[in-house]
Amino acid sequence: DIQMTQSPSTLSASVGDTVTITCRASQSISDWLAWYQQKPGKAPKLLIYKASGLENGVPSRFSGSGSGTEFTLTISSLQPDDFATYYCQQYNSYYTFGQGTKLEIK
């Protein structure tokens, strides 16, 4: 089974900051990686697919990069609505999610 490890688990930042979340796969997954945003009590929302593809309607301040085993999600110029939990997900072999990164207001 492919394991996905996100870091950090918690991230504190301020409005206007740029932040980066890292996701590592236990084996190569090419670019079969998605990123989701989840707010408390709500369903996850797709942000990024195929490592760097921006889902329709998602602001351009969200960007993804990486391939193989290491991936990043970058959020530029943080907005108040961005404070949430973020998950990576591999879909190279079945499906595995990372454990999540909670983005908090500093």
Next chain:
Amino acid sequence: EVQLLESGGGLVQPGGSLRLSCVASGFTFSNYAMTWVRQAPGKGLEWVSTMSGRGSTTYYADSVKGRFTISRDNSKNMVFLQMNNLRAEDTAVYFCARDKAAVAGGNYFDSWGQGALVTVSS
């Protein structure tokens, strides 16, 4: 607009059974694989099961294999999750999600329902 609405959650005793339903609208249902993902209270997301658009292919997580069964009725735009021999560790919010393609496997999930809470407790 794509909409997914789960129902059927509730409180069940260990060893019991429950059937979740998810009704879809706003897209051609049979053109998409459908997936169930769960989230235990305060925990992360866990993939549970996926079925292809025509229902010919199914996949299950090891944690539910042999106990859960996914099915769909394309005439009613619905996907189901039959959960048997439930355990305390199955307690979670269960989300249905739309895969990006009709084939099962190798997809991300582009639309999600709001979730149904399943509580397994005596």
